[in-house]
Amino acid sequence: MATLEKIRQRKKILAIVIGAALIAFIIEVGIEAIGRSGGNSAAAKVGNEKIDIMQFSREVEKAAAEAQQNNQDQEDPAVRQQQVLDEMINQKLLEKEYESLGITVSDKEISELMIGKNPAPAVIQFAQQVGAKTPADLYDFIMNPGKQGIQESQVMELRTQWNNLKNDIVKQYKFAKLQNLMAGCLQANDLDRAQLAEEGAVTNVLTFAKKDYASLPDDKYPVSDEELKAEWEKMKPLFKLEENARAIHYIAVDIAPSAEDIAAAQKIADAAYIALQKGRGIDSVRVLGTVHIDSTIVTKDKLPIKVRDFFAGAEVGSVRRDTTTGEHHQMYKLINKMVSIDSVMMSFVSVQGDAKMQASVLDQLNAGKTIDDLKKTYPQKVDGKSGEWQRMYTTPDSLKNKVADATIGTYFVYNSAEQGAILVKVEEKKAPKTFYTLATVSYDAYASTKTSENLRDKFQDFLNKNKTAKAFQENAAKAGYNAIDAIITPSTAQLSSPYTRGIKDTRKAVKWVFDNKKDQVSPIFSDNNNVLVAVAIDNVYDNGYLPYTFDQGKQMLEQRVRNRKKGEALMKQYDGKAKDMNSYAALMDTQIDTARVAFAGGMDPKLGNEPGLVGRVVTAKPGTLQGPWKGENAVIVYQVVKQEKEERKPTKEELDARYAQTHATQALVNQQTIYRILSKATKVSKRLIDFY
16 A cells, blocks of 8 residues: 555656646747747737737647548648638738628627528538537527536537537628628619610621731840839839748659669569469458558449459459559459348437337337327437438348348337337338449558668759759759749748649748848758758848849730830831721731620730720721721731621610629629738738748
């Protein structure tokens, strides 16, 4: 006894020591994180309101738990963190707007949405999932457990879920009110409809000839640095940054199996195939250790297509190998074949009570009483479900045999004990089918330790020889690598580009970029076990705008300036040099074409992207040669040859739909658009990179 007491005391001391160590560790990590962020514990700031890092962390944990519960926990944690922060920011923006506009949801509205005559669909679904007839019944059960003889503690989790659902419903309803308010402000009135009807009443049929600027050589129209800068000043709003940015190049090296690894995988797959052929079951391949084995019971139509016809007529024990070789190997073995009832619709009733009560319930059910009738007669003693389809090949033999012999429409005792029984009724049976027990054996080649080390050593050698961003980019291809360019911000969750998918677990590489200076090259990051990554910093953009020297922006600016020069040159060449369409077409070395233009219908694709041309066409005098006109992408000569008037007047509904399309009403009430509009009106700063 004395010894036991000493052990107990030591356990208490150990618990205190471990607990103190954990608390110290948590405090140390917290202080370190806040220290990195300059003592500011805000993950983001929306106007004057902060999103605290601890509050943010709790929301991330909740999102991770939900993802795991839904079997969707393959997402990059950094992506989830950014999504959660964006959602919290959006909610802050919305709450500020709701307060400004006086948008609320009253207690009466909440009650109607949750337990009224027409509850929200999500509430109905939740009630059905937990087995309640209606949301009102579920609410009564959760809030008044004593009426059902249930302890308060037994409904606490359900009550939490109910309250969380209520909060979500309130958010959705508030947002719907905001959308309706915005949509109401953007409705067409009678004058709008009259204008739209007039704009669409006439379609102009025209002939035209055009000379595209793209047909002229670019090198004859150089663009100076001063011209680029001046054009950038005109287009400056397009270059505005919401966050600081970095121009980078990154290299991602896949840790892929070598030729030796693939050859070794082939040997293992060959050994597995031989073992499968010799053995009666699949235990013979388990000794190989690295192969993956999956066993399923399926009907013929669910067999893999490549082996369906083979196994449909094959004997038990037959083996078939997929023709795929190289990095992936797959083979199949038919373990069993049986004929069984396919599906059965059954009703189940559970009875809590002695043999006399069980017999009474059975008799009443077979006499025509419903499950609901007996629930009322025996509250908390009888429960059940009716009319559910069951796949019989997955059920225990004890139930399968009884179902096979059961009389359709009559309840029978599936099993019983002194204080309870399960009663079953077969409602309908589907015809028997052949079921195949199929074992799938697969093996994937993987990069060996030697291969991984060789890939890392080669990559490190490249980085040692190319320590500047310029060398990193220029010499990558020579070394067999692809240097990918990208623009990233502190909110970038993982490395990616417009042409590549995001690389999981590369947030540390993003953080490194913002902790270092222009022209530096990073070490190798290998948080993603399948990829080696390194980054070079090309440029730093911290002044609120992308500069005119930014590659993609520079190309756009150059094209705009160059197109103007080409247009001016062509105008000097063509203007006043011809008097009819045929002469202009010959002068331009092009063909005459036709197009149809209505003011409400926009530009005919044949005319290209020329937004300034529509108004000119619809106001042009028919039969009169127009142009040459210098557009954004071509010089055009045109002539309206005919005007077609619409005989049928559009309906009010058609005009409203046209208004919504032409005035972007539908887009403006889109959820993401509303967020963008609100974020423009309120300063938002994100600081997640200081913590993660």
